[in-house]
Amino acid sequence: MEVMKPAWLKAVSFKSGRIRMLGLFCRQMAITLSAGVSIIDALELSGREHKNSAFGETVLQVKALVKQGNSLSEALRQFPKVFPELMVQMVRSGEMSGCMDLVMENLGVYYEGQADLRSRIAQALFYPSLVMVVAVGVVMYLMAGVLPAFVEIFESMEAELPRTTELLMRASTALMSGGGWILLAVLLLLAAGQLVVRQERGALARDRLLLRLLWIGPFIRLMEGVRFADAMAIMVNSGIDMISALEIAGKILGNRVMRHKISAVQEAVRRGAALSDSLAEAGIFDRRFVQMIRIGESSGTMEQVLIKVSAYYNGEIDRKIKKMTALLEPVVLLVVGGLVFFIMASVMQPVFEIYSGYSELV
Numbered sequence: 001m002e003v004m005k006p007a008w009l010k011a012v013s014f015k016s017g018r019i020r021m022l023g024l025f026c027r028q029m030a031i032t033l034s035a036g037v038s039i040i041d042a043l044e045l046s047g048r049e050h051k052n053s054a055f056g057e058t059v060l061q062v063k064a065l066v067k068q069g070n071s072l073s074e075a076l077r078q079f080p081k082v083f084p085e086l087m088v089q090m091v092r093s094g095e096m097s098g099c100m101d102l103v104m105e106n107l108g109v110y111y112e113g114q115a116d117l118r119s120r121i122a123q124a125l126f127y128p129s130l131v132m133v134v135a136v137g138v139v140m141y142l143m144a145g146v147l148p149a150f151v152e153i154f155e156s157m158e159a160e161l162p163r164t165t166e167l168l169m170r171a172s173t174a175l176m177s178g179g180g181w182i183l184l185a186v187l188l189l190l191a192a193g194q195l196v197v198r199q200e201r202g203a204l205a206r207d208r209l210l211l212r213l214l215w216i217g218p219f220i221r222l223m224e225g226v227r228f229a230d231a232m233a234i235m236v237n238s239g240i241d242m243i244s245a246l247e248i249a250g251k252i253l254g255n256r257v258m259r260h261k262i263s264a265v266q267e268a269v270r271r272g273a274a275l276s277d278s279l280a281e282a283g284i285f286d287r288r289f290v291q292m293i294r295i296g297e298s299s300g301t302m303e304q305v306l307i308k309v310s311a312y313y314n315g316e317i318d319r320k321i322k323k324m325t326a327l328l329e330p331v332v333l334l335v336v337g338g339l340v341f342f343i344m345a346s347v348m349q350p351v352f353e354i355y356s357g358y359s360e361l362v
Contacts, residue, residue: 019118021055022087023111030104039100040067058082071095086231086248093238106234113230113310117223117317124321128328135336140175142343147172150347164346200256207256219320224253225285226313228262233306243270258284289313 025046032042040063047059058079065075073092076083087107094103147168154169175182196202211217231252235245243266250262261282268278276294279285289309296305 020115026108033101
């Protein structure tokens with residue numbers, strides 16, 4: 001049954017806040033279902049009490065579909081921009097096993113963990129990003145507000161200027177006279193870049209480049225490893241077969257290169273290959289990750305191993321974040337301080353030289 005989607009869904013960005021909202025919804029459903037409340041009443045309670053009115057409205061539409069005779073998984077599937085495929089498949093497994101409250105609890109833990117991961121990364125990058133924004137503002141102010149005054153002074157005195165000062169003065173003049181065109185060119189370049197990465201080939205090239213970058217590539221692999229392990233753990237725990245679990249887990253990954261390689265892993269497993277061997281051949285996760293998966297296969301404890309993999313790599317991400325923050329903060333401050341010092345030194349050097357010349361004449 002096709003349902004009219006709210007207009008806001010088209011602009012939804014599935015980020016930390018929305019993931020956390022899904023986690024809250026799943027937690028609420030788990031609590032009410034475990035208390036013996038029917039699915040329809042549980043959806044009614046969640047939809048009415050949810051802080052986000054648009055999300056609550058969608059939940060009430062899901063309730064209406066269930067009331068008409070659809071299963072919960074079928075109703076959720078009508079809103080793919082809100083309820084991802086992982087959730088739909090997990091709910092379907094809960095319907096088949098009769099353990100919907102447990103499935104919802106697992107989903108709540110999963111989405112809250114994913115939201116926490118994004119929040120930790122955002123918090124770690126906030127201070128360096130803020131300093132960089134302030135630095136750009138300070139440099140622009142010096143170039144557009146302070147330097148022009150000195151340009152007029154130096155030109156009126158016909159002073160001989162150092163090379164660095166001349167370059168800065170030319171840059172300042174260009175910024176003042178063609179600032180609008182420069183801004184327009186930057187905006188056009190950004191827009192062109194957005195158009196390119198919206199295409200599959202452009203996005204694939206961008207993701208391939210990111211994986212090759214010195215610090216960013218390993219960090220992306222860690223993040224995707226956590227996502228993959230978390231998703232696989234809750235799906236294996238819910239009885240979803242390995243092929244379907246790999247297909248869904250692959251779609252969760254944000255990096256398209258890794259997503260395509262997981263598809264290749266899925267095909268290899270479908271042909272009878274071991275998951276660990278397929279992951280090793282794909283080369284998307286490190287050796288430790290593959291070894292732990294191999295242990296899970298040989299011992300028959302895949303779910304527990306995947307949970308441990310997730311916990312281990314979450315710890316690795318925290319260590320990387322702390323290390324990155326410890327390195328970024330002084331580097332950013334040094335760069336900002338160096339830029340400001342360079343500009344001020346380039347301006348003040350000819351001033352001192354002119355002053356020294358006048359002193360000698362006197």
